[in-house]
Amino acid sequence: MTVENELSPTKVKEELLKVFPAKVARKRSKAIVVNEPGASRQIQANTRTVPGIISMRGCCYAGCKGVVIGPTRDVLSITHGPIGCGFYSWLTRRNQTRPASDTDPNYMTYSTSTDMQESEIIFGGEKKLKQAIEEAYEAFKPEAIAIHSTCPVGLIGDDVHQVAREMSRQLGINIFAFSCEGYKGVSQSAGHHIANNQVFKHIVGRDDTTVDAKFRINLLGEYNIGGDAFVIEDLFERCGIELICTFCGNSDYEGMCRSHTADLNLVMCHRSINYMADMMETKYGIPWLKVNFIGAEATAKALRKIAQYFESASLAEKVEKVIAEEMPAVKTAQQDVKTRCEGKTAMLFVGGSRAHHYQELFREMGMKTISAGYEFAHRDDYEGRDVLPSIKVDADSRNIEELKIEADPKRYRPRKTKEQIKALKAEGMAIGEYKGMMPDMDKNSLVIDDLNHYEMEKLLEIYKPDVYCAGIKEKYAVQKAGVPCKQLHSYDYGGPYAGFKGAVNFFYEIDRMVNSRIWSYVQAPWQQRPQLEVGYVL
Amino acid sequence: MLLRHTSSEVQQRGALTINPAKTCQPIGAMYAALGIHGCMPHSHGSQGCCAYHRSALTRHYKEPAMATTSSFTEGASVFGGQANLVAAINNIFTIYNPDIIAVHTTCLSETIGDDIPQIIQRAESDGKIPEGKLLIHCNTPSYVGSHVTGFANMVKSMVTYFSESGSGKKLNQVNIIPGWVEPADMREIKRLCGEMGVKTVIFPDTSGVLDVAMTGKAEHFPKGGVTVEALKTTGDSKATIALGEVTSGPAAKALDVKCNVPCEILDLPIGLAATDRFIDTLRKILHIEVPETVTEQRGRLLDMIMDTQQYTYKKRVALWGDPDQLVALAEFLVLLDMEPVYIVTGTPGKNFLKRIEKVIGNCAFKAEVKAGAGADMYLMHQWIKNEKVDLLIGNTYGKYISRDEDIPLVRFGFPIFDRVGHQYFPTVGYRGGMRLLEMILNVLLDRQDRDCPEESFELVM
Numbered sequence: 001m002t003v004e005n006e007l008s009p010t011k012v013k014e015e016l017l018k019v020f021p022a023k024v025a026r027k028r029s030k031a032i033v034v035n036e037p038g039a040s041r042q043i044q045a046n047t048r049t050v051p052g053i054i055s056m057r058g059c060c061y062a063g064c065k066g067v068v069i070g071p072t073r074d075v076l077s078i079t080h081g082p083i084g085c086g087f088y089s090w091l092t093r094r095n096q097t098r099p100a101s102d103t104d105p106n107y108m109t110y111s112t113s114t115d116m117q118e119s120e121i122i123f124g125g126e127k128k129l130k131q132a133i134e135e136a137y138e139a140f141k142p143e144a145i146a147i148h149s150t151c152p153v154g155l156i157g158d159d160v161h162q163v164a165r166e167m168s169r170q171l172g173i174n175i176f177a178f179s180c181e182g183y184k185g186v187s188q189s190a191g192h193h194i195a196n197n198q199v200f201k202h203i204v205g206r207d208d209t210t211v212d213a214k215f216r217i218n219l220l221g222e223y224n225i226g227g228d229a230f231v232i233e234d235l236f237e238r239c240g241i242e243l244i245c246t247f248c249g250n251s252d253y254e255g256m257c258r259s260h261t262a263d264l265n266l267v268m269c270h271r272s273i274n275y276m277a278d279m280m281e282t283k284y285g286i287p288w289l290k291v292n293f294i295g296a297e298a299t300a301k302a303l304r305k306i307a308q309y310f311e312s313a314s315l316a317e318k319v320e321k322v323i324a325e326e327m328p329a330v331k332t333a334q335q336d337v338k339t340r341c342e343g344k345t346a347m348l349f350v351g352g353s354r355a356h357h358y359q360e361l362f363r364e365m366g367m368k369t370i371s372a373g374y375e376f377a378h379r380d381d382y383e384g385r386d387v388l389p390s391i392k393v394d395a396d397s398r399n400i401e402e403l404k405i406e407a408d409p410k411r412y413r414p415r416k417t418k419e420q421i422k423a424l425k426a427e428g429m430a431i432g433e434y435k436g437m438m439p440d441m442d443k444n445s446l447v448i449d450d451l452n453h454y455e456m457e458k459l460l461e462i463y464k465p466d467v468y469c470a471g472i473k474e475k476y477a478v479q480k481a482g483v484p485c486k487q488l489h490s491y492d493y494g495g496p497y498a499g500f501k502g503a504v505n506f507f508y509e510i511d512r513m514v515n516s517r518i519w520s521y522v523q524a525p526w527q528q529r530p531q532l533e534v535g536y537v538l
Numbered sequence: 539m540l541l542r543h544t545s546s547e548v549q550q551r552g553a554l555t556i557n558p559a560k561t562c563q564p565i566g567a568m569y570a571a572l573g574i575h576g577c578m579p580h581s582h583g584s585q586g587c588c589a590y591h592r593s594a595l596t597r598h599y600k601e602p603a604m605a606t607t608s609s610f611t612e613g614a615s616v617f618g619g620q621a622n623l624v625a626a627i628n629n630i631f632t633i634y635n636p637d638i639i640a641v642h643t644t645c646l647s648e649t650i651g652d653d654i655p656q657i658i659q660r661a662e663s664d665g666k667i668p669e670g671k672l673l674i675h676c677n678t679p680s681y682v683g684s685h686v687t688g689f690a691n692m693v694k695s696m697v698t699y700f701s702e703s704g705s706g707k708k709l710n711q712v713n714i715i716p717g718w719v720e721p722a723d724m725r726e727i728k729r730l731c732g733e734m735g736v737k738t739v740i741f742p743d744t745s746g747v748l749d750v751a752m753t754g755k756a757e758h759f760p761k762g763g764v765t766v767e768a769l770k771t772t773g774d775s776k777a778t779i780a781l782g783e784v785t786s787g788p789a790a791k792a793l794d795v796k797c798n799v800p801c802e803i804l805d806l807p808i809g810l811a812a813t814d815r816f817i818d819t820l821r822k823i824l825h826i827e828v829p830e831t832v833t834e835q836r837g838r839l840l841d842m843i844m845d846t847q848q849y850t851y852k853k854r855v856a857l858w859g860d861p862d863q864l865v866a867l868a869e870f871l872v873l874l875d876m877e878p879v880y881i882v883t884g885t886p887g888k889n890f891l892k893r894i895e896k897v898i899g900n901c902a903f904k905a906e907v908k909a910g911a912g913a914d915m916y917l918m919h920q921w922i923k924n925e926k927v928d929l930l931i932g933n934t935y936g937k938y939i940s941r942d943e944d945i946p947l948v949r950f951g952f953p954i955f956d957r958v959g960h961q962y963f964p965t966v967g968y969r970g971g972m973r974l975l976e977m978i979l980n981v982l983l984d985r986q987d988r989d990c991p992e993e994s995f996e997l998v999m
Contacts, residue, residue: 021632049585049609052626053633059586082645082680083555083884084562088590090935092597092955102539109540109938115555115911116681121649131553139556140543151584151646152681155615182584183615183646396611453604454633457756473592477602480756522754 009034009444012462016448016455024050031373031449033382035441042387043438045449046378048186048396054453056349056375056471061085063191063376064180065148067272068199071095071223071248072256074105076142079113080129080160081150085182086113094490096227097250105142112136116152125158133167133175144203144253147177154181176202186396187376187450189271189352193400196275199247199256200403204280205411207257213242215310218262220277220288221269221353224249226495231502232293239318241306247273260284263415264309266291266302270434271352271377281432282405285414287421290434295360296330296503308429326500333504334364337511342366344466344514347459349451349474350488352377356437358469358488361497361506370463372441373448375471382447384436457481466514482522484513540938544916546923556916557935559858560884563678563688565591566718567642568605570692573724573742575763576637578630579605582623582652583644584615598953599721599748599961604758606630606639610646619652620660627658627673628666634758638766641675642692648679672766674699684885685952686784686860689718693789696741696769703773703797711737712824713775713799715789717782717806717862718952719966721745721762726964727781727807733832734820739768739775749961773797777823781816782806782862784887806862807966808974809870810839835968842972847875849982849999850975854903854927856880858918858936859951861890861909867931867950869897870971874978877903879927882918886910915939929982946981950974 007015013032017025030044049055058066065077066089079086090111099106114132116125133145145167147160160177168175178198184190217236222229229249236243244262245255265277265288277288289309291302300323307316346362346369348355355372362369379387416424421431438447448455456474459465460481468478471489478485486509491497497506564581568591571579581588588607595603608614608622623641630639641654654675661667676695678688693715714731716724725745731738746762772778772793778801780790790801802823807816814836821828855871855878857864868878881894890909898905906921915932919939930936930947934955940947954960964970983999990996 019633021628024629048611050625050629051609051622052580052606052629054604054606055585055609056589057585058589059584062586062589078554082562083558083560083684084564084587084590084645084680086555087558087561088594090557092593102542106542110543110916111557113555113558114553115558116645117911118679118681121645121679121681128553135549135551135554138549139545139551139554151615151644152649155646155649181615182586183610183612186611187585395613399612471593472596473589473603476596476600477604477756480602480750480752480754482754522752 007462009446012446015462016458019454024053028455033438033447035438035445035447036443037439037441040383041438043379043382043447043449045374045382046186046189046376046397047394049450050452055450056452056473057187057450059182059188060180060184060191060194061148061150061182062089063188063272064178064195065089065191066093067188067223068192068195068248069146069148069178070108071097072251072253073097073099073108074142074253075144075146076107076112076136076140077146077148078132078136079111079148079150080125080153080158081114081116082152083113083115085150086111093223094225094493095249096224096230098230105140107140107142121152121156124156125153126163129158129160129163130167133163133171137171137173142173144174147175149177149179149181151182154179154183174202174206185400189376189378190397190400192272193275196273196279197401197403200276200279203253203256205257205260205284205408207254208261208411209258210261211242211244215241215306215312215315216244216262217241217264217266217306218244218259219246220265220267221273222246222249222293223269225489226491226497228293228496228498228502231496231499235299235303235322235499238322239303240315247276260286260411262286264289264306266306267434268293269351269353271374271381274434279403279405283408283412285407285412287416287431289429289431292357292360293498294354294357294502295364296327296500297364298357298360299499299503300327305429308427309424330500330503333507337507338366340515341511343368345370345463346467346469347463347465348372348469348488349375349448349456350470351375352381354488356381356440359440361503362510364503365507365510367466367510369441369445370465371446371448371459372437373451375450377449380434380436382436382438382449384439385434453477467510482519484516484519486510486513539942541919541942544919544923546920548917548920551912555884555912555914557919558884558914559882559918560684560686561594562645562680562685563683563691564642564644564680565594566685566687566689567640567676567678567692568603569595569718569744570689570742571640571642572603572747573744573763574638574640574696574769575765576759577763578634578636578639580626580630580639580641581605581607581644582619582641582654583608583610583646585609587644594953595748597955600958601748601750601961602756603748608647615646615650618650619647620657623652623657624661624664624666627661631666631668631671636759638672638674640692640695641673642678642688644678645680648677686718686862686885690785690788693742693786694792697772697789697792697796700766700769701773701793701797702770704771705774707774708776709771709774711739711771711775712820713772713778713793714738714740715778715780715786716740716743717780717785718860719806720960720964721747721749722960722962722964723966723970726967726970730817730832730967731820733829734817735826735829736820736824739772740764741769741772773799775799777801779804779816779819783889783893784861784885805869806866808863808866809971810836810843810873810968811869812866813967813971839968839971839975842975843874846975846979849979850874850876852877853929853982854879855929855931856918856922856927858882858915858932861885861887863951865890865893865897868894870974872898872901874975877901879903879905880918880921881905881907882913882915883909884913929978946985948977948981
């Protein structure tokens with residue numbers, strides 16, 4: 001299929017909007033942008049979902065419990081609410097984890113819930129929650145318990161934070177709660193923020209033990225879907241970089257407690273974790289760098305940035321050695337798949353970072369991204385952090401707490417002097433910066449926030465991309481329309497796709513999808529040639 | 539070990555559910571509503587519910603599961619969801635153009651007390667419901683019952699909203715309420731009835747909706763599903779057969795009360811005896827002969843059971859899932875001389891315990907049975923740790939116990955996220971019984987082949 005299309009992107013946009021009632025069309029119009037790098041086009045993002053439109057989005061609870069808190073294996077999560085939320089978030093996100101031994105704690109295979117009943121809705125659920133925490137402690141003996149509120153909890157006014165404090169005192173372990181009711185905010189994004197806040201308040205900085213290592217870092221916003229974090233950990237180890245904690249994938253409580261002892265924070269998923277990076281910088285003096293380990297070139301770039309940040313020739317040397325070891329296999333695979341994939345087209349509608357990161361991989365295999373957008377991002381994820389001061393906080397976001405953070409009187413230690421930061425920036429190192437997705441996309445590509453089912457169908461119909469990337473809800477609708485769909489939340493139960501090895505995996509996975517012969521069998525022979533020309537004389 | 543914290547010491551729990559054997563009402567209502575032709579299920583609550591339900595149904599069926607949501611924000615949660623629902627109705631009809639929208643509630647909209655019929659009236663008076671388009675609703679508070687309750691509530695709503703006794707003249711047809719079974723099962727029930735020469739209205743009917751053929755063209759509303767016209771005639775049917783007391787009973791009773799259609803409430807036709815009762819009931823109420831072809835199907839299942847009985851005899855089984863399935867399944871296992879020793883459902887219900895007692899009461903083995911609060915997969919696993927079983931039958935979540943304890947698992951029920959087959963091949967009727975038995979035998983025989991000493995490795999089994 002060709003990239004050339006009869007319709008101009010502006011016309012396509014009109015097509016997408018045509019069916020909507022006037023009010024909806026006005027709103028959606030602001031979320032669909034014909035890209036022009038350098039022209040600082042504004043996109044509407046992080047605003048209310050249109051009721052009834054079939055959005056891809058989930059809720060605040062999903063962002064908090066499902067995304068940020070869920071992947072840490074030894075923090076026991078209790079869902080406070082009716083049974084559904086705990087059930088649906090039970091093992092469905094593929095965060096892999098590797099406890100140090102067979103006896104080390106791992107609660108990720110368990111779903112625990114207060115299974116609220118009508119009587120608790122009427123008379124309050126605090127008593128049941130307290131009892132549930134006691135029972136959870138008896139069964140699991142965890143060091144930390146996280147309580148997640150679901151919709152009715154906020155409505156009936158259960159004070160989950162008070163319960164957490166009280167039970168924490170009683171049991172002598174760290175218990176904290178998240179007011180992550182599903183209706184808060186406009187998407188999963190509110191849940192990320194709430195999770196960041198509570199993890200920062202209740203976990204980070206609890207243990208000042210320092211590891212004796214030269215290059216200490218945290219990796220933020222890496223959730224170890226399909227083993228991505230394992231690949232990245234391996235690279236760090238070979239380069240001699242000490243990973244204190246990943247927020248949150250293959251992560252444990254101890255690492256989180258000590259994460260403030262790191263000297264650099266690397267940010268993968270900017271959307272879900274930038275709050276943590278900012279707060280750690282303000283309180284402890286740890287600078288952060290936006291990186292991307294999706295794509296071989298991007299991975300090499302990220303590793304080089306780390307070496308550059310630490311201003312260490314020995315680290316730079318090790319990094320180059322690792323890159324040199326890994327690149328040949330990538331190049332071989334790249335050349336191979338390019339013969340079959342070059343020039344093909346992709347669309348990506350996923351997450352708050354992946355729609356950006358995965359364009360790298362498609363580029364490396366010679367494929368072109370013709371349209372992309374996020375499910376729950378904010379304007380800064382599209383346009384870059386420079387727009388942050390100009391983002392208006394609306395009623396839906398105002399209720400999500402912004403923590404007031406100050407420098408820790410004892411533990412604040414700027415890892416770099418102002419002069420050093422200035423010098424690094426002058427060298428082109430974007431410390432504490434993120435330019436967003438739009439500058440990296442082609443002119444005239446369509447950038448669409450919070451895409452809905454109708455718009456998706458129209459895009460498929462108009463552009464007929466060779467591959468479409470989204471999530472489980474979209475997967476089979478896309479494929480029924482004759483276009484292969486790659487899930488970029490769950491990776492279709494494959495992966496890893498991070499780092500050099502991951503890039504090779506991804507190349508061959510996409511090669512399989514866009515070149516599979518099965519798509520040529522959609523029409524039966526009698527549908528292809530319905531006319532009977534010659535037949536037996538009967 | 540995947541479930542390394544599960545110990546054999548059973549503690550008393552009164553507040554904490556661990557690894558549930560149920561989920562919440564709305565997903566059942568959504569699944570049932572998908573069984574109406576041209577219907578858009580609508581979840582009145584925050585958008586996460588709808589996203590979770592659609593994801594779960596999609597993972598289970600590997601098919602699109604279309605549904606919409608009111609996308610509550612904090613404002614809607616405080617001031618009520620009327621504005622959101624009215625806007626949603628307008629948007630859904632304008633953008634997706636279904637024939638009918640089936641609204642179900644969530645714990646959120648139930649807690650704030652949104653009055654759905656009143657909001658529907660409002661949408662109507664605001665002119666948001668186009669001519670000829672329909673809206674139905676049911677209440678599905680997530681803090682009552684389980685997913686099964688939600689399914690039953692939506693099916694009952696189909697009767698409340700649509701069933702009419704028009705001319706007073708009975709039509710030559712029977713209503714079949716199939717219960718929460720797979721599209722393939724609904725298809726098989728229709729086929730069996732067709733073979734019996736019985737004209738049926740089956741509702742809901744997800745065949746042709748969640749097992750759609752690949753054509754290269756995506757349809758919002760596939761060919762399948764019971765039509766509203768057919769639903770309207772259910773009040774004039776000769777009788778109703780409700781399969782599954784919990785999922786289908788309430789609708790059948792409502793139809794009897796509303797339109798005077800007599801009903802027979804039977805078990806799901808899983809296994810030989812339950813299918814016998816289904817066929818025999820059809821025969822008796824309609825005064826028809828059972829065709830030879832149906833008796834032959836029965837004979838084949840019977841033959842298969844007799845041929846392989848030595849492998850199922852006295853095998854201990856743990857089951858978890860939904861009440862209607864468990865009752866019929868336990869009965870079938872007993873007929874195979876198996877021993878369903880642990881039976882767990884998160885769905886509350888005293889009658890379930892009585893029914894199970896009736897099925898296994900006369901057996902020589904001792905069984906642990908639990909329903910409702912505290913009846914979860916964690917407890918069942920603890921029982922297994924105390925005294926092992928030979929086989930697990932239940933949904934995908936059983937694979938963690940299966941691996942840890944090295945016990946074979948037959949996937950049955952909802953959800954099945956990690957295998958295919960359940961969408962396409964029925965487990966109801968005689969042919970479904972054969973498939974179920976085949977699945978059971980295959981894992982047991984594979985296990986024997988794997989574990990036996992080399993000298994007793996058998997070629998012929």
